[in-house]
Amino acid sequence: MHNFNxxxxxKEIVELDGGSMLKAQVRLDSLTKPQGSLGRLxxxxxxxxxxxxxxxxxxxxxxxxxxxxxxxVVDEGVSAYPKEVTPQMVYNFVxxxxxxxxxxxxxxxxxxxxxxxxxxxxxxxxxxxxxxxxKIAFGTENxxxxxxxxVEQARQAIEIGIDVARQMVEKGYGIIGTGDMxxxxxxxxxxxxxxxxxxxxxxxxxxxxxxxxxxxxxKVDVIRRVIEVNKPERRDGFEVLAKIGGFEIGGIAGxxxxxxxxxxxVVIDGFISGAGALIAESIAPKCRDYMIASHCSVEKGHKxxxxxxxxxxxxxxxxxxxxxxxxxxxxxxxxxxxxxxNEMATFGEAGVSQKNE
Amino acid sequence: MHNFNxxxxxKEIVELDGGSMLKAQVRLDSLTKPQGSLGRLxxxxxxxxxxxxxxxxxxxxxxxxxxxxxxxVVDEGVSAYPKEVTPQMVYNFVxxxxxxxxxxxxxxxxxxxxxxxxxxxxxxxxxxxxxxxxKIAFGTENxxxxxxxxVEQARQAIEIGIDVARQMVEKGYGIIGTGDMxxxxxxxxxxxxxxxxxxxxxxxxxxxxxxxxxxxxxKVDVIRRVIEVNKPERRDGFEVLAKIGGFEIGGIAGxxxxxxxxxxxVVIDGFISGAGALIAESIAPKCRDYMIASHCSVEKGHKxxxxxxxxxxxxxxxxxxxxxxxxxxxxxxxxxxxxxxNEMATFGEAGVSQKNE
Numbered sequence: 001m002h003n004f005n006x007x008x009x010x011k012e013i014v015e016l017d018g019g020s021m022l023k024a025q026v027r028l029d030s031l032t033k034p035q036g037s038l039g040r041l042x043x044x045x046x047x048x049x050x051x052x053x054x055x056x057x058x059x060x061x062x063x064x065x066x067x068x069x070x071x072x073v074v075d076e077g078v079s080a081y082p083k084e085v086t087p088q089m090v091y092n093f094v095x096x097x098x099x100x101x102x103x104x105x106x107x108x109x110x111x112x113x114x115x116x117x118x119x120x121x122x123x124x125x126x127x128x129x130x131x132x133x134x135k136i137a138f139g140t141e142n143x144x145x146x147x148x149x150x151v152e153q154a155r156q157a158i159e160i161g162i163d164v165a166r167q168m169v170e171k172g173y174g175i176i177g178t179g180d181m182x183x184x185x186x187x188x189x190x191x192x193x194x195x196x197x198x199x200x201x202x203x204x205x206x207x208x209x210x211x212x213x214x215x216x217x218x219k220v221d222v223i224r225r226v227i228e229v230n231k232p233e234r235r236d237g238f239e240v241l242a243k244i245g246g247f248e249i250g251g252i253a254g255x256x257x258x259x260x261x262x263x264x265x266v267v268i269d270g271f272i273s274g275a276g277a278l279i280a281e282s283i284a285p286k287c288r289d290y291m292i293a294s295h296c297s298v299e300k301g302h303k304x305x306x307x308x309x310x311x312x313x314x315x316x317x318x319x320x321x322x323x324x325x326x327x328x329x330x331x332x333x334x335x336x337x338x339x340x341x342n343e344m345a346t347f348g349e350a351g352v353s354q355k356n357e
Numbered sequence: 358m359h360n361f362n363x364x365x366x367x368k369e370i371v372e373l374d375g376g377s378m379l380k381a382q383v384r385l386d387s388l389t390k391p392q393g394s395l396g397r398l399x400x401x402x403x404x405x406x407x408x409x410x411x412x413x414x415x416x417x418x419x420x421x422x423x424x425x426x427x428x429x430v431v432d433e434g435v436s437a438y439p440k441e442v443t444p445q446m447v448y449n450f451v452x453x454x455x456x457x458x459x460x461x462x463x464x465x466x467x468x469x470x471x472x473x474x475x476x477x478x479x480x481x482x483x484x485x486x487x488x489x490x491x492k493i494a495f496g497t498e499n500x501x502x503x504x505x506x507x508v509e510q511a512r513q514a515i516e517i518g519i520d521v522a523r524q525m526v527e528k529g530y531g532i533i534g535t536g537d538m539x540x541x542x543x544x545x546x547x548x549x550x551x552x553x554x555x556x557x558x559x560x561x562x563x564x565x566x567x568x569x570x571x572x573x574x575x576k577v578d579v580i581r582r583v584i585e586v587n588k589p590e591r592r593d594g595f596e597v598l599a600k601i602g603g604f605e606i607g608g609i610a611g612x613x614x615x616x617x618x619x620x621x622x623v624v625i626d627g628f629i630s631g632a633g634a635l636i637a638e639s640i641a642p643k644c645r646d647y648m649i650a651s652h653c654s655v656e657k658g659h660k661x662x663x664x665x666x667x668x669x670x671x672x673x674x675x676x677x678x679x680x681x682x683x684x685x686x687x688x689x690x691x692x693x694x695x696x697x698x699n700e701m702a703t704f705g706e707a708g709v710s711q712k713n714e
Contacts, residue, residue: 033678034677034678081391319394319397320394321391344454350452356438
């Protein structure tokens with residue numbers, strides 16, 4: 001189905017192009033504004049120049065990849081919504097009615113939904129151009145009782161992400177955002193954060209889609225049990241993914257690796273995408289520089305993830321929807337930064353006086 | 358030239374429409390997402406529904422109004438750039454080469470530049486469709502030696518803003534952002550913040566376009582002298598404006614009042630627009646609810662202004678350019694919020710299961 005192995009993709013991920021970053025800085029400093037006065041927009045423009053090796057990469061085609069899958073741990077009563085919502089929302093995505101559709105439309109980005117492991121038959125959607133069937137299984141196993149998936153399936157989840165990212169880059173997408181759908185996936189993401197950031201579940205667990213206090217206590221207990229039962233080696237992304245899941249989180253990690261290998265900026269959504277980013281970074285530390293953190297989520301573990309990754313989010317709108325909604329808004333800001341670099345007049349062109357010396 | 362007085366405009370500014378806000382909340386809660394999970398986007402949608410009295414106001418036409426003027430206090434050596442830059446940048450705006458042009462294009466907003474008091478003859482631009490000649494004088498007087506302008510001129514500056522806002526709303530603009538250009542205007546804004554927020558100049562003065570430490574000390578001294586020489590009554594917006602200036606800050610205050618009276622959301626840029634917002638709020642406290650604070654500026658007085666106004670900015674990109682650059686990005690977010698309200702599917706429409714009870 002695909003002709004690569006993950007280790008080779010990791011080797012393709014190189015450092016950012018310092019020459020392009022330097023050229024971008026020189027140009028930014030020649031534009032009709034006080035130096036550095038566009039703050040993070042200037043930093044972003046420089047980063048994207050380094051990622052792409054170009055001061056004017058083609059980012060006219062933008063994409064959100066929504067990875068969808070189910071979680072066996074939902075049997076433990078950790079979510080406010082029934083797991084039927086995962087496939088129902090996949091239909092909602094395909095029909096254009098979800099938050100991510102609206103925000104992607106707003107910023108001019110396309111959306112594709114990848115079934116990485118939804119616990120329902122979605123083959124009826126196979127002919128839909130915005131749907132990609134990469135189902136590994138009908139949801140993960142209940143990680144409170146044992147590994148969420150096999151190591152082979154963990155590799156497969158990451159390969160799916162790499163494969164989709166490569167296909168989409170070949171289609172011409174110049175900037176890609178990550179997104180997720182999966183009832184139960186804040187539990188998996190909190191468990192990943194607890195394990196990989198080395199903090200107790202209590203400090204990285206939130207209210208997900210809206211559980212009550214009792215549900216929260218149960219969720220924290222379940223996450224502690226997940227870590228205890230599985231004892232994942234925290235520095236091994238494959239093992240963490242296999243033991244904790246889920247398929248969509250592995251898929252997101254793969255999208256990040258695939259984009260980094262192809263030198264395409266990848267805009268990271270919130271908490272679930274953050275879990276994917278942690279996995280990706282543990283496999284290929286250099287991929288970090290290819291990521292742009294869009295927002296900081298309400299889920300309290302997200303801040304800890306971002307700190308661990310050394311990434312500063314662009315904004316905090318108190319969002320906790322996932323789907324790529326933060327990434328969509330982030331893509332627009334990333335694109336704005338490159339327009340600043342390319343479309344503003346220089347002091348010379350505009351005949352504007354420079355600073356007093 | 359115009360057929361209104363400020364006091365009548367103030368009377369037109371009423372409380373937000375609670376009925377529309379309630380309807381917006383009910384609709385937001387019926388959409389296919391956990392309730393409240395789009396955080397500030399949902400708050401914005403509710404606010405804009407209350408402002409406009411509609412759940413689906415026409416915001417397809419968007420505008421940034423850039424108010425430009427010069428400041429006599431520049432003679433004190435408070436700016437890193439020569440004052441010739443003000444008219445030079447007006448030409449840059451009209452020619453489309455400035456930061457605000459690029460970001461407005463990006464979000465699909467138009468730009469108009471208003472000469473409220475630039476110290477150069479700009480009549481050559483009178484025929485340009487994006488330029489509006491409302492010049493009050495060739496810059497303000499040096500406020501370190503006496504009032505920046507007469508009380509009559511202060512009223513005129515505010516009337517200019519109201520007039521332009523009304524004209525633009527009549528043209529069909531459904532959301533308006535504020536912007537500024539004026540070498541020396543961080544000095545005026547810091548003085549306004551010091552006076553109206555009741556804090557010493559040191560705590561509300563920043564580095565503007567890029568002065569050095571020596572320039573900073575001089576700027577703080579000048580601002581203290583301005584307050585001492587003029588002794589403005591801090592609760593009287595007209596008096597503060599007259600004594601401290603500038604024409605563009607009064608113009609921005611007028612735009613805010615004009616938008617609020619016409620029930621059009623007005624997106625506030627950074628530090629200079631914040632000074633305009635303080636003046637507007639002191640004249641008509643109810644106008645506050647019509648404002649959307651876009652970003653928090655690097656200028657340290659801005660945070661204090663926003664706290665005084667009780668407004669929470671949407672983002673902080675370490676920006677300090679002005680011109681309306683933050684407002685342009687904020688307009689896009691405001692528009693996104695209304696698309697969420699109107700374009701997402703409800704649980705019923707999408708056949709998605711509701712929360713477990």
